[in-house]
Amino acid sequence: MLKPPILSHQMDSFLETHPSEDGWKVYECGEELAFKLSLRYLLDFFRDRHPEALQRRFALKAVETDDLLGTPGKCHDADPGTEWDLQKELNGTGWLGSVELVLDGQPLHYYSFEIQKEGGTENVVLIGTKSNTALREFHHALDEYGQTRARKTREIIVANGENIPIPSVSWDDVILPPGFAEDIRANVNGFFQSRERYKDLGIPYRRGFLFAGPPGCGKTLTLKALASTTAFTFITVLNRGGMGGPHLEAHISHAFYLAEKHSPAIVLFEDLDKLVQSKYISLSHFLNILDGLKVMDGVLVIATSNNPGELDPALLHRPSRFDRLWRFSLPACEERQLLLQRKGARYFSEAALDEVAQKSGGFSMAYVQEIIVNALLACAHSGVTPEDKHLLWSLKTLKAQRKSASKSDEDLAERESLGFQAPESRRPGMLHRLLEEDDVEE
């Protein structure tokens, strides 16, 4: 039953409309339980299986998920206070509002809303029922449906939030030194093909890989390509926008629980160094969790990090924690050249692209890409056709930006990892002047 201290007016009004005198039992589900119960699929389940059971459904508001891979996820499309149109294809990763149904003559009422908590908001679902048997039977069916859906839609399962659709990235999109990506793929596939070998050797069937390196050099892009091109289940824990919060440790354990359930599975920890420095989990906590997972079978952990040196060496050099490290270094001239050719050949001459490749030593791949984007944007804003001089101007501007970033004592790595700030030159009014400059210096 509902515990009294966590109060909100939504809870009060739900209790008022579901009084125990009338036979109602009210249950409260936190995020983790709601995830386990596949509650995010509730509407889709009824649309697909029992559309006749739905009596009322109202949306509160759309849920925006700023997810791990940067694509905003959206729940069922509906305006606040309106009915969901179940005929529409729902791109559902969650929902907020109320759903009332009658199954085999038994009413089941769900109310999903957000409460403010220390460290962010948390989703709460209240369930009202008059029959625990009906509730259990229904949740059994919903769980089955949820598991099929997660596999079918090829989502990255998020242990503490809305699932993320797997982005479409091919290995051709990833430019790395020769043999580098192949080595990663061979190790990932090799792991999942070796169940018997691990068993014969009597060692725990699990491994941990670490992708380390400065921002913008392809760690996440490589993960995206892996997720797009393999059938393994991917599970992650978000540590952004307060989503980790005080329950972070529980979310991590839950991620491993799910991984084992979905094995063969890959558990991703993006920005491991930030995760274990967060207010809610320490490195030793994290290690305890990893070490405690003795029975876990067929689970590969992949973590990314900008500063593996700052992580305790214990994390890196112990079997069954992280036993393999790949360093994603700043790109060599050939890699920069390839990226520039791929992205810029339509607009700029080969000679200019080669010149920029040579002069952009120290740039990350993300920054190299920005040279082109920056040039094209400036041209678009001022209505001119892109020419080589714009590309060289863009290189110059970004170099100046990097210089001023380091001058002002701002950590360049940090600056890049936060995404690109709009360069000065993108401000209207300055564009023409800058585009007229021909004196591109090294």
Ligand SMILES: Nc1ncnc2c1ncn2[C@@H]1O[C@H](COP(=O)(O)OP(=O)(O)OP(=O)(O)O)[C@@H](O)[C@H]1O
């Ligand atoms: N090796 C690469 N090949 C092709 N494009 C790349 C490469 N590295 C980075 N990029 C481009 O830069 C973008 C950002 O790179 P990515 O997210 O993979 O960086 P990251 O290494 O994960 O950085 P961070 O440490 O900040 O998470 C990519 O989406 C891609 O457009």
Ligand SMILES: [Mg+2]
């Ligand atoms: Mg990344």
